[in-house]
Amino acid sequence: MNPIAALIQKLNNASLWEKEMTFERNAFLKEKGRIDTNLYLVTEGSLRIFVMDAHEEHTIRFGYTNNLIASLDSFLNEQPSDFYIQALKKTKVKSISKKKYKAFIESSSEHSALWLQVLENFVLQQMERERDILTSSPLERYQRVLKRSPQLFQEIPNKYIASYLRMTPETLSRIKKS
Numbered sequence: 001m002n003p004i005a006a007l008i009q010k011l012n013n014a015s016l017w018e019k020e021m022t023f024e025r026n027a028f029l030k031e032k033g034r035i036d037t038n039l040y041l042v043t044e045g046s047l048r049i050f051v052m053d054a055h056e057e058h059t060i061r062f063g064y065t066n067n068l069i070a071s072l073d074s075f076l077n078e079q080p081s082d083f084y085i086q087a088l089k090k091t092k093v094k095s096i097s098k099k100k101y102k103a104f105i106e107s108s109s110e111h112s113a114l115w116l117q118v119l120e121n122f123v124l125q126q127m128e129r130e131r132d133i134l135t136s137s138p139l140e141r142y143q144r145v146l147k148r149s150p151q152l153f154q155e156i157p158n159k160y161i162a163s164y165l166r167m168t169p170e171t172l173s174r175i176k177k178s
Contacts, residue, residue: 003117004068008041010111016104017041017094023087030085036071037078037098045091046155050163051082059163064155069093072122088156138167142175 001009011017020043023029029047030036046064049071050057060083063069074081075098096104105115132141142165145152152161162172 003114003121005066007114007118008066008068010114011041011096011104014104016096016100018097018100019095021093021095023047023091023093025087025089027087028084029087029091029093030071030074030081030083032082032084033080034074035078035080036074036085038095039068039070039075039098039101040093040095042067042069043092043094046088047085047091047093048088048156048160048164049083049085051084057163058166059160062152062156062160062164064151068118088160133166138165138171139175141165141167142172 021029023045029040032052040063042063042065044065046062047069048059049061049063049069050059052058061069063085069085071081071083071085073079073083078098105111128144132144136144145161145165158172158176159169162169165172167175
């Protein structure tokens with residue numbers, strides 16, 4: 001079992017989720033400038049994490065059913081974040097506060113090791129993504145994401161996938177047709 005699935009299973013078994021929330025399409029779970037120290041489990045729907053510059057939005061990450069999602073910088077440092085988290089369709093999430101989550105993680109060496117494994121996997125994924133964006137062609141980026149996360153193409157609209165892959169929607173459309 002992958003570390004995230006194992007962590008979710010342990011959180012579910014311990015009944016640690018504090019709230020359940022529903023977000024309509026395009027609603028924000030988190031907006032720029034806010035502190036958010038919750039960890040979320042997507043139980044239905046899909047979300048995206050993005051930042052904005054003066055000209056456009058840049059999609060950083062997605063969350064869909066049975067994924068954990070957070071404004072990780074704010075979760076870790078308890079400071080305001082530039083990230084937005086937005087529902088891409090009607091989405092349901094469960095949340096746990098950092099305080100309750102931290103107590104759970106610190107309650108056993110097994111939990112601590114699992115959290116470390118989740119964070120290590122996340123760092124490696126981010127490094128791979130950065131390398132792809134800097135050194136790979138649009139076709140190579142598309143093929144890697146398709147291989148790694150085929151579910152993404154069923155859950156997420158193409159314009160957000162294109163933003164995530166750092167290409168125009170037209171380029172993504174051409175690649176998918178070829």
